[in-house]
Amino acid sequence: MPKQTFFNLPPDKRDQLIALAMNExxxxxxxxxxxxxxxxxxxxxxxxxxxxxxxxxxxYLYLVELAxxxxxxxxxxxxxxxxxxxxxxxxxxxxxQSVGFDLTDPQxxxxxxxxxxxxxxxxxxxxxxxxxxxxxxxxxxTQQAIRQGSVRKDVDPRIAAFMFSAVFTQLADFLxxxxxxxxxxxxxGRRRAALKKKAMRAFDQIMTxxxxxxxxxxxxxxxxxx
Amino acid sequence: MPKQTFFNLPPDKRDQLIALAMNExxxxxxxxxxxxxxxxxxxxxxxxxxxxxxxxxxxYLYLVELAxxxxxxxxxxxxxxxxxxxxxxxxxxxxxQSVGFDLTDPQxxxxxxxxxxxxxxxxxxxxxxxxxxxxxxxxxxTQQAIRQGSVRKDVDPRIAAFMFSAVFTQLADFLxxxxxxxxxxxxxGRRRAALKKKAMRAFDQIMTxxxxxxxxxxxxxxxxxx
Amino acid sequence: MPKQTFFNLPPDKRDQLIALAMNExxxxxxxxxxxxxxxxxxxxxxxxxxxxxxxxxxxYLYLVELAxxxxxxxxxxxxxxxxxxxxxxxxxxxxxQSVGFDLTDPQxxxxxxxxxxxxxxxxxxxxxxxxxxxxxxxxxxTQQAIRQGSVRKDVDPRIAAFMFSAVFTQLADFLxxxxxxxxxxxxxGRRRAALKKKAMRAFDQIMTxxxxxxxxxxxxxxxxxx
Amino acid sequence: MPKQTFFNLPPDKRDQLIALAMNExxxxxxxxxxxxxxxxxxxxxxxxxxxxxxxxxxxYLYLVELAxxxxxxxxxxxxxxxxxxxxxxxxxxxxxQSVGFDLTDPQxxxxxxxxxxxxxxxxxxxxxxxxxxxxxxxxxxTQQAIRQGSVRKDVDPRIAAFMFSAVFTQLADFLxxxxxxxxxxxxxGRRRAALKKKAMRAFDQIMTxxxxxxxxxxxxxxxxxx
DNA sequence: GATGAATGAGTATTCATTCAT
DNA sequence: GATGAATGAATACTCATTCAT
Numbered sequence: 019m020p021k022q023t024f025f026n027l028p029p030d031k032r033d034q035l036i037a038l039a040m041n042e043x044x045x046x047x048x049x050x051x052x053x054x055x056x057x058x059x060x061x062x063x064x065x066x067x068x069x070x071x072x073x074x075x076x077x078y079l080y081l082v083e084l085a086x087x088x089x090x091x092x093x094x095x096x097x098x099x100x101x102x103x104x105x106x107x108x109x110x111x112x113x114x115q116s117v118g119f120d121l122t123d124p125q126x127x128x129x130x131x132x133x134x135x136x137x138x139x140x141x142x143x144x145x146x147x148x149x150x151x152x153x154x155x156x157x158x159x160t161q162q163a164i165r166q167g168s169v170r171k172d173v174d175p176r177i178a179a180f181m182f183s184a185v186f187t188q189l190a191d192f193l194x195x196x197x198x199x200x201x202x203x204x205x206x207g208r209r210r211a212a213l214k215k216k217a218m219r220a221f222d223q224i225m226t227x228x229x230x231x232x233x234x235x236x237x238x239x240x241x242x243x244x
Numbered sequence: 245m246p247k248q249t250f251f252n253l254p255p256d257k258r259d260q261l262i263a264l265a266m267n268e269x270x271x272x273x274x275x276x277x278x279x280x281x282x283x284x285x286x287x288x289x290x291x292x293x294x295x296x297x298x299x300x301x302x303x304y305l306y307l308v309e310l311a312x313x314x315x316x317x318x319x320x321x322x323x324x325x326x327x328x329x330x331x332x333x334x335x336x337x338x339x340x341q342s343v344g345f346d347l348t349d350p351q352x353x354x355x356x357x358x359x360x361x362x363x364x365x366x367x368x369x370x371x372x373x374x375x376x377x378x379x380x381x382x383x384x385x386t387q388q389a390i391r392q393g394s395v396r397k398d399v400d401p402r403i404a405a406f407m408f409s410a411v412f413t414q415l416a417d418f419l420x421x422x423x424x425x426x427x428x429x430x431x432x433g434r435r436r437a438a439l440k441k442k443a444m445r446a447f448d449q450i451m452t453x454x455x456x457x458x459x460x461x462x463x464x465x466x467x468x469x470x
Numbered sequence: 471m472p473k474q475t476f477f478n479l480p481p482d483k484r485d486q487l488i489a490l491a492m493n494e495x496x497x498x499x500x501x502x503x504x505x506x507x508x509x510x511x512x513x514x515x516x517x518x519x520x521x522x523x524x525x526x527x528x529x530y531l532y533l534v535e536l537a538x539x540x541x542x543x544x545x546x547x548x549x550x551x552x553x554x555x556x557x558x559x560x561x562x563x564x565x566x567q568s569v570g571f572d573l574t575d576p577q578x579x580x581x582x583x584x585x586x587x588x589x590x591x592x593x594x595x596x597x598x599x600x601x602x603x604x605x606x607x608x609x610x611x612t613q614q615a616i617r618q619g620s621v622r623k624d625v626d627p628r629i630a631a632f633m634f635s636a637v638f639t640q641l642a643d644f645l646x647x648x649x650x651x652x653x654x655x656x657x658x659g660r661r662r663a664a665l666k667k668k669a670m671r672a673f674d675q676i677m678t679x680x681x682x683x684x685x686x687x688x689x690x691x692x693x694x695x696x
Numbered sequence: 697m698p699k700q701t702f703f704n705l706p707p708d709k710r711d712q713l714i715a716l717a718m719n720e721x722x723x724x725x726x727x728x729x730x731x732x733x734x735x736x737x738x739x740x741x742x743x744x745x746x747x748x749x750x751x752x753x754x755x756y757l758y759l760v761e762l763a764x765x766x767x768x769x770x771x772x773x774x775x776x777x778x779x780x781x782x783x784x785x786x787x788x789x790x791x792x793q794s795v796g797f798d799l800t801d802p803q804x805x806x807x808x809x810x811x812x813x814x815x816x817x818x819x820x821x822x823x824x825x826x827x828x829x830x831x832x833x834x835x836x837x838t839q840q841a842i843r844q845g846s847v848r849k850d851v852d853p854r855i856a857a858f859m860f861s862a863v864f865t866q867l868a869d870f871l872x873x874x875x876x877x878x879x880x881x882x883x884x885g886r887r888r889a890a891l892k893k894k895a896m897r898a899f900d901q902i903m904t905x906x907x908x909x910x911x912x913x914x915x916x917x918x919x920x921x922x
Numbered sequence: 923g924a925t926g927a928a929t930g931a932g933t934a935t936t937c938a939t940t941c942a943t
Numbered sequence: 944g945a946t947g948a949a950t951g952a953a954t955a956c957t958c959a960t961t962c963a964t
Contacts, residue, residue, distance in 0.1 A: 023948065045363065050275035053934065063950045065936080070948095074934065135361070177449050180418045181411065188410045196402060223403050227457030249923070279959065289925045291961080300959065475944070501728035505938065515946045517940080526938065587813070589723065629901050632870045633863065640862045648854060675855050683905030701927065731955065741929045743957080748927095752955065 020080050024070035035060050035070075036084065043081055044128035048140055051078070079144050085130045092119040105163030106229040110222075113186065117221060120190030121214070127190055134187065156182045160232075169232050178232055185224060193217040246306050250296035261286050261296075262310065269307055270354040274366055277304070305370050311356045318345045331389030332455040336448075339412065343447060346416030347440075353416060360413065382408045395458050404458055411450060419443040472532055476522035487512050487522075488536065495533055496580035500592055503530070531596050537582045544571045557615030558681040562674075565638065569673060572642030573666075579642060586639065608634045621684050630684055637676060645669040698758050702748035713738050713748075714762065721759055722806040726818055729756070757822055763808045770797040783841035784907040788900075791864065795899060798868030799892070805868055812865065834860045838910075847910050856910055863902060871895040 024032065038059045042051045053074060057064050071077040093115040098108070120127040133141070134152075156179030163169040169178070197217040250258065264285045268277045279300055283290050297303040319341040324334070346353040359367070382405030389395040395404070423443040476484065490511045494503045505526055509516050523529040545567040550560070572579040585593070608631030615621040621630070649669040702710065716737045720729045731752055735742050749755040771793040778785070798805035811819070812830075834857030841847040847856070875895040 026948080047273045047276060050273060052932085054932075064934090065951070066949060068935070132361075173453075174446065174449060176422060177446050178453075180414070180422070181450065181453060184410045184414045184418075185407065188406070188413070192406045192410075196406070220400065220403050223398075223400055224407065227399075227404075227407060227454070229457075231453030231455075231457035252923085278957080280957075290927095290959090291925055292923085294960070295923065295925095478944085499725045499728060502725065504936080506936075516938090516948095517946055518944085520939070521944065521946095587810075624901075625905075626898065626901055628874060629898050630905075632866070632874070633902065633905060636862045636866045636870070637859065639866070640858070644858045644862075648858070672852065672855050675852060676859065679851075679856075679859060679909030680905070681909075683907075683909035704927080730953085732953075742955090743930070744928060746956065 019076065020070050021072070027070070031062075035062070036081070039077060040081055040085070040129055041125050043078055044125040044132065047132070048074075048078055048136055053077075075140060075143060078140070081129060082133045082144060085126045085133075088123065088126055089116070089119050089130065092122070104166065104168040105159055106168070106225065106233065109159070109182065109228075110225045113189065113221065113225065114218070116186065117190055117193055117217070121194065121217070124190070124194075131187060131190075152183050152186070153179050155179075167234060170234055173232050181228060181231070185228065189221070189224070193220060196220050245302065246296050247298075253296070257288075261288065262307070265303060266307055266311070266355055267351050269304055270351040270358065273358060274301075274304055274362055279303075301366055301369060304366070307355060308359045308370060311352045311359075314349065314352050315342070315345050315356065318348070330392065330394040331385060332394065332451065332459065334385070335408065335454075336451045339415065339447065339451065340444075342412065343416055343419060343443070347420070350416075357413060378409050378412070379405050381405075393460060396460055399458050407454060407457070411454065415447070415450070419446060422446050471528065472522050473524075479522070483514075487514065488533070491529060492533055492537070492581055493577050495530055496577040496584065499584060500527075500530055500588055505529075527592055527595060530592070533581060534585045534596060537578045537585075540575065540578050541568070541571050541582065544574070556618065556620035557611060558620065558677065558685060561611070561634065561680075562677045565641065565673065565677065566670075568638065569642055569645060569669070573646070573669075576642075583639060583642075604635050604638070605631050607631075619686060622686055625684050633680060633683070637680065641673070641676070645672060648672050697754065698748050699750070705748070709740075713740070714759070717755060718759055718763070718803050718807055721756055722803040722810065725810070726753075726756055726814055731755075753818060753821060756818070759807060760811045760822060763804045763811075766801065766804055767794070767797050767808065770800070782844065782846040783837055784846070784903065784911065787837070787860065787906075788903045791867065791903065792896070792899065794864065795868055795871055795895065799872065799895070802868070802872075809865060809868075830861050830864070831857050833857075845912060848912055851910050859906060859909070863906065867899070867902070871898060874898050 027035075035056075039056050042056050046052070051074075053067055054064065057067060067077065071080065093112070096115065098111060103111075133144075153176075157175045160169060160173065160175040160178040164171060164173065164175070194217075197213040197220070253261075261282075265282050268282050272278070277300075279293055280290065283293060293303065297306065319338065322341065324337060329337075359370075379402075383401045386395060386399065386401035386404040390397060390399065390401070420443070423439045423446070479487075487508075491508050494508050498504070503526075505519055506516065509519060519529065523532065545564070548567065550563060555563075585596075605628075609627045612621060612625065612627035612630040616623060616625065616627070646669070649665040649672070705713075713734075717734050720734050724730070729752075731745055732742065735745060745755065749758065771790070774793065776786070776789060781789075811822075831854075835853045838847060838851065838853040838856040842849060842851065842853070872895075875891040875898070
């Protein structure tokens with residue numbers, strides 16, 4: 019956890035530092051990320067980082083936690099459309115939000131995904147449960163769906179959870195590459211609406227595949243979509 | 245590419261150097277991997293590395309290429325059982341091989357997977373096509389399958405390819421964790437046969453899911469399995 | 471010298487700060503001792519130290535002076551038993567007091583002994599005369615003793631002073647190790663009385679050796695002991 | 697232990713580095729001594745130190761060992777005058793050598809004395825036994841002397857050992873200050889012979905005091921001296 | 923062709939001190 | 944009078960790379 023001094027900082031400065039640090043840890047592994055680079059870009063003294071954080075790991079884990087929060091907030095801001103929907107409708111909605119976040123704030127998203135593959139020692143210092151949670155969460159969802167009859171009884175929830183998280187994890191990267199092969203154009207933010215539409219169609223197809231793969235009566239489910 | 249001097253080395257020495265370097269780059273990302281550690285373990289002079297390779301990146305990319313080759317060779321060594329089988333039968337066979345390789349040579353496999361997430365600058369220097377290849381390959385396979393009528397016409401081959409590679413990439417890790425939650429027991433190599441069986445059943449279910457998700461008549465496909 | 475602000479502090483706070491700083495400088499030499507550690511433990515602001523003292527050296531030298539005073543006070547609090555006793559009886563009494571102080575307040579004593587070996591630049595800023603004093607004091611005592619006939623005329627007072635201070639300086643450390651080889655037991659404060667007795671017998675023997683070494687008629691002196 | 701690379705250095709360079717490092721560790725505690733200062737003075741690259749030594753402690757302990765050797769060699773070079781001499785004659789000879797060394801090579805001697813007071817963790821990595829040895833050695837000598845009848849039976853060998861080592865440790869410092877109050881003159885090496893003579897007379901008196909303090913028949917022993 | 927010493931910029935972290943609030 | 948954030952030089956140590964032998 020950051021020290022109080024960090025929260026006493028003027029918000030501008032604090033936000034800038036967070037942003038620069040996020041970029042550094044999004045673009046580099048924990049080991050390779052460099053505090054020196056961060057402070058150089060932020061134009062602050064090296065020692066100052068240690069006024070705000072205990073050490074490198076403390077800063078990193080704070081950023082990870084922040085990334086988790088940002089995503090949660092993003093996803094919470096649009097309420098679930100329909101309380102009684104089934105697993106696939108729910109996941110469809112959720113992945114849509116998730117991908118939306120990844121496209122909106124790609125650096126923060128990258129940080130999050132990179133954390134999932136971080137070495138265990140650093141991970142075990144994390145406060146939240148991030149990754150393990152994701153798996154456990156998918157397992158629970160699938161179990162519910164089986165009970166509710168929307169997923170086949172012979173599906174192993176752990177395996178379903180794996181499918182979801184494997185796809186989830188790499189979805190944003192794929193959708194960006196899929197929708198816009200030329201990164202330069204995307205960087206300029208041109209035709210964003212068109213891109214989003216294309217990405218959404220791809221996403222839709224992916225969800226349909228997963229649904230058909232697990233659902234009790236795939237043919238019927240298709241109608242409920244959206 | 246290694247310099248000629250490297251290929252002039254006595255095979256024993258060369259192989260040992262490769263093995264040690266593979267381990268280093270499998271356990272650390274590119275930036276964190278240390279040439280010093282490699283030469284220390286290999287008992288060779290630091291300067292020698294620069295007789296064999298241009299620089300760190302040159303060595304790394306050679307190892308990546310080598311890992312790709314090793315996997316190809318492993319997979320080629322057991323011939324496809326049935327020439328005329330459809331996409332899913334074929335992928336099932338192929339993934340089985342891939343997972344088999346990952347379990348047989350985990351370090352080399354790790355190197356490969358780590359490369360997929362390497363920073364772009366280093367990736368773009370790669371000779372082989374590794375990752376892009378995998379995608380293109382799946383696309384081609386899917387296109388064939390559509391033509392042959394085993395995959396729905398409304399499936400976008402690129403999307404199918406994404407599904408395959410997303411699942412592929414994380415399969416070995418999952419299967420190992422799934423089949424044996426306790427890593428200590430696994431290290432002891434006990435009950436390896438039982439583990440493999442359990443992993444194979446999980447794998448089977450995953451393939452079925454993918455198949456159901458894309459195939460023309462999912463219900464019928466199930467019978468052909470194995 | 472501390473600034474006036476330091477003496478304006480509430481006594482509790484001042485004493486606590488002194489105690490913590492004493493410990494830090496007792497356990498580390500001047501260079502390695504850390505103001506940061508002190509203020510962290512004391513829960514005061516870093517800047518405050520500079521309100522009280524000019525700099526690190528100022529604080530340190532104040533503590534050294536304080537340690538000297540504490541020892542003086544400790545030794546003054548039990549009056550000399552016999553006004554007319556000779557040098558050795560007097561030193562015996564004095565060393566007893568000194569060792570008593572070292573055992574009573576080991577941290578303060580440690581600070582003092584450490585100061586004796588401090589680098590010259592820092593030492594020369596000292597206000598009190600601490601070490602030089604000790605030597606001068608022993609010289610004076612010996613000169614008196616020679617005049618009174620209890621020490622040989624051919625003894626160089628400076629040399630005798632050296633002997634006394636060499637033994638003095640290392641006495642407490644030795645006695646503790648001698649009386650109780652197992653530091654764990656000592657920490658528990660068990661058998662403190664027994665230890666003290668054992669230490670005192672050793673101390674007695676040391677004094678006898680010094681006495682025999684310098685006294686006019688060593689054989690006779692022995693009777694006066696205790 | 698230094699790495700081989702260190703011994704491969706040209707002797708001039710190696711000796712200079714040793715000399716500079718000796719000075720640094722003679723003038724500063726282990727913690728306070730600075731590798732940066734050493735390399736700056738030596739005009740070599742920082743990294744080079746790590747070509748020669750594992751780390752700071754490795755360098756330090758090597759220097760300590762070297763200091764021990766230097767002293768041993770110095771002391772061995774003048775053979776013991778008389779094989780059958782008693783404890784005090786022997787110690788007199790030995791201390792004479794020791795002081796001679798301290799005066800000849802004060803920096804090396806300082807390093808040695810400073811090591812005796814080094815914190816336990818660093819000490820326990822030492823190869824030689826240095827300090828513990830000194831005590832044990834004096835104990836053994838005293839025991840022999842008691843058996844041979846030259847030391848009183850009621851003398852505790854451990855206490856005698858303490859006296860010897862307390863005096864030993866501080867002897868050189870004292871003798872230098874005693875013989876020459878003005879350090880500037882001493883630095884110039886002027887009147888070295890006169891100084892030595894004065895120091896030796898002081899030393900002689902110290903030995904006599906110790907002898908009288910412990911010997912069976914102090915009055916008689918005096919004749920045997922020298 | 924191999925060596926391995928030398929280099930100097932790089933790393934995270936700690937420090938005493940300053941100064942605006 | 945107290946605070947505590949900011950500073951930048953200091954620390955030990957690691958690194959990839961070069962080059963004379």
